[in-house]
Amino acid sequence: MRRARGMKLAALAIAGSLALAACASDEPEAGGGGGSSASGDLQIGLAYDTGGRGDRSFNDSAYAGASAAAEALDGEVEEFSPNDDGSDRAEGLAQLAEAGYNPVIAVGFNYDEVIADVAADYPDTTFAQVDGSVTLFDGSSKGENVTGLLFAEEQGSFLAGVAAATKSETGNIGFVGGVQSPLIEKFEAGYVAGAQAVNPDITVQVQYISPAGDFSGFSDPARGKIVAQGMYQAGADIVFHAAGGSGQGVFEAAAEAGARAIGVDSDQYETVGDPALQAVIMTSMLKRVDNAVEDFITSYSDGTVEGGTDIVNDLSTEGVGLSYSGGFIDDIESTVDDYTQQIVDGQITVPTTPAN
Template sequence: MKAAALLLAGSMALAACASDEPESGSGGGGGGGAAAEELKIGLAYDAIGRGDRSFNDSAFAGAEAAIAEFGGEYREVTPNEDGSDRAELLAQLAEQGYNPVIAVGFAYDEIIADVAADFPDTTFAQVDGSFELPDGTSKGDNVTGLIFAAEQGSFLAGVAAALKSETGRIGFVGGVDVPLIQTFQAGYEAGATTVNPNIAVDVQYISPAGDFSGFNDPARAQILAQGMYSGGADIVFQVAGGSGTGVFQAAAAAGARAIGVDSDQYQTVDDPALQAVIMTSMLKRVDNAVTAFVGSFVDGNVEGGTDLLYDLESDGVGLATTGGFIDDIQGEIDGYRQQIIDGDIEVPTTP
């Protein structure tokens, strides 16, 4: 059986960067179903590639951890600005013997199905992509979807925002107006209104569906967030990939707060002034999912043609606590978390 790409998120962020990055690394150790020297992990990033301080970086961290545990090597590739070379990059990795090949982001949906059919002996995984296409067609029995219950983690982000807001108005800035990012919006709005039915939630997307520039336009994100803060919002949740820095900059200028996404962005930003405004981050543990998937591959336990779901119960999503900004409301957040796990709260996936 085979499997395929993971990485998210958002998840999930797209926009574009260099074309093919030949950089690779290696590590010692090893063991499992595949000999350590045979393990060659191929990573095909979403737009921007490594250095997005978000889910591309998280995917890399997962691959790096797998190499440290099992030995082997990896290769990274990043699509060009318009993403037109995605299929070529996936095929290139497979042709060069990288296996498994992990694609990061929903933009690989139809592309990975075509490439997987051409390389039936390669195991593929897709972060933020199901093993099925929207019409229900399987991408192949050598493709595994690494899926995250982003709506659940975003619900908790909405709870935190509503509990911490002093103005009764909060905001959401999405990178691209597509169903995946709308899942974050839906959870965030549901969590906030569960705590405060009268809260106002301002929503803006940087770019429309089909235009992935919204994941790499921090200047535009800053303008949108500034408008929200000027309008009375005191906390803004950004789900915008590389554009998220603009939201943090707007929060710092307004003396307000922001919520990060995918990684613990309190720990990934360089500027202490920006770090100080990041109240929490909605975590999508792409790193854990990638490491676990590679481990299953090494052990020969990958079952292709299926999805692996990472949710609150499995700690696949959650909220970062670095900085201590939400320590005083942690008990309430934990209560809502348990209600979701128990099924007492069903979180919507559409706004």
């Protein structure tokens, strides 16, 4: 159910308590830390998903795209991180719009229930939502001033499954999901399908860190490590995570087990910041949130944004794919390329929901 109108007053009332910080880095990075404010006319609002900036994954990728656009266009980025239970997401979006930031970008499907109301309250503000379609579950639109930035996660994850099955020496691999949800199940479905395309008899262990509705699974490395340890102990030699900040724990478990792991969203070989963990990251399933956010902001600046539509980033647009950092999968590049082309040509249709 949508919230009642009156977001503007609510936003002003809590202005002093929101964690907003103006950041436009001279050298945009996906890591933590602040930057110097820019003085240009472009004022970008960026509202993070659970965990905020510093996850070395999903949120950091969005920041990298926003800060790159700000640097190129002489703009400024204002950041908002929701509280632990996410109850202030609507107020955060409204505060950004009320303060004059435009466009405002919401990162993650968790903004589904609030962005439509905020967009209606601020019809002169252009909004975008990463991982959120402009169409709500009841078929209604979030508004003509909202653009959905979507990804074919199942396609990139299929390639991750191909890589895992091709490189596995035990015929046993794993998948760790942060929170059981339709979005993360797309990663699972693609990964399992890709692995089975290479080896129909492969064992794929699947476990989620937290159940549907409990988003702590995206920001709990300790629990991520425990889940991954169980998979390695049960015979897996490669584990793919789609768990945000919890993926750090998966990498730690891989290092202790002398096994391999697959990162997600960003090229985590480059972002993990620890040589011992870098050594176990075989590849990462790239979800180019950075490119999607930067392209959207550039289109806004050019005046070419078409509101009320979804932009889908898939293998054909290089919106998803695999990283080759570290050289661990260089020897199977032709195999990955072959499956990529089959998907792009429509010879393979990758499932978006798990088989069981």
